[in-house]
Amino acid sequence: MATLDKLKNGFKGDLEVLTDEPSLSVISIKNKKLLKKLAWQIKEEFDILYSLAVVDYSPNFELNYIFSNYKNADILILKVNITEKDFAIDSITDIFSSANWEEREAYDLFGIKFNGHPDLRRILLPEDWPGHPLRKDFKVDDEIRNWTGLDLKF
């Protein structure tokens, strides 16, 4: 992909190309501080954040930013790793508006903080839900099964 060469030139050393197929490219960056700068570059070719898939490889968490556009079937997957000690990353909502709810979902289900997000609160689960259920260390026990959200005793 032409975009890939441009990105590689702009981010020498920091950017690693994992897959380079006609309609799918996978890249990864080590330094998460470069995310916003890279997102501005990606914005020139890709219109929307298609999806944000977080994978729990405790203690590391891998964020898969999937970008797509309306012109063709190209997909760009950007992998960023964050650790549990520093569990925050810059929000790209100001660059890709479609990232807004996807980042809220990642915050809801994994507890990742997105710095600079305009409205970071839970989206799928209730406000007072205990824990972040898609993490691998989340145990589904009776307390969770019988959770009602109400302070009632029967």
Place this chain on the structure above:
Amino acid sequence: MEKENSIRLNIGPVHPAMHGVLKLILDVKGDTIIKAQTEIGFLHRASEKIAEMRYFANYYPIMDKLDYVSALNMEILYASVVEKAANIEIPKRAVYIRTIMAEIQRIMSHLVFIGSFGEDIGNMTGFIWALRERELLMNIVEKISGGRLAPMYICNGGMFYDFPQGIEEDILKALSTIENKVNHEYNAMFTKNQIFLSRTKGVGILTKDMVIKYGITGPIARASGINRDLRKVSPYLAYDKVDFDIPIENDGDTYSRFVVRTREILESIKIIRQCIKDLPPGPYKAAVPWIIRIPKKDTLVKQESPRGEMGVFLVTDGGDKPYRLKLRSPTFFAIHALEGLLVNIRVADAFVIVASMDPVMGEVDR
């Protein structure tokens, strides 16, 4: 905007005019909405967490209940991602049967949209008529798979049963009935009906920029003049072997979103007729063991569901269960756009606009 004279209106999650359990929080001044917020999550069933606890072959019933109006599309999508990850080649007959079933389900889904849209603008007759046509196809799906709403028909490597004898004639007969009704009765009921036109023309205009801003795909984007359909852009199943058009409208209002879906029904009928003509003989299923192990890799598959581009991102680690399964649902992004779309319009129009998005909350909340 001054807040003093506004009233906060909570609509839903359980409300007769809402689609599923969507909640709208509207700040209303007189009859005009000045701010709209949406709240989702009332149908959250942790589908992505359940995926990590089940064998690959045991996840189909959960996919059925994601978008319960187009269950077969969801099953085909999940089968495609598992087969792509495990390098399973499916027979040619299975590809064609899947294409036929996907398009039958698309017609059924759009008929539900037409019906519920009619109901929301006060056209109860349209609702009954659309469900009457849907019943014809429901019976066919029942004959083929044994199920109606959640058919459980697709499995890894193909499908559970072959087509029963003589089902092709039944399908063709039902299709010609539906084509006739859509071309004649639905025009009289909807697109040439003055009341319908005054409720929908120019209401809730979604511009091209807004579509791109919110990441909306599918019929909603095509009603705003964006020519993108995954069946053409990156053909899967047998879509590159059949001839069909992509309906495009340029106005972006609720009327366009209705017309695009109506015309898509006619295109789907075209696809099914060609597939039945070319339906190859042979096995309908590849031999795949029930428990399979997939080496460590990431797989992304996206397909055109009746509501837009549905995607699955599957992460495997060599085990017999997915390590992580992320579902990308199209209506999730469309519901987000309601915050921008439901501003400076009348309260009565809000329901028409929500209905034109055709949300199925099972897929939004996962």
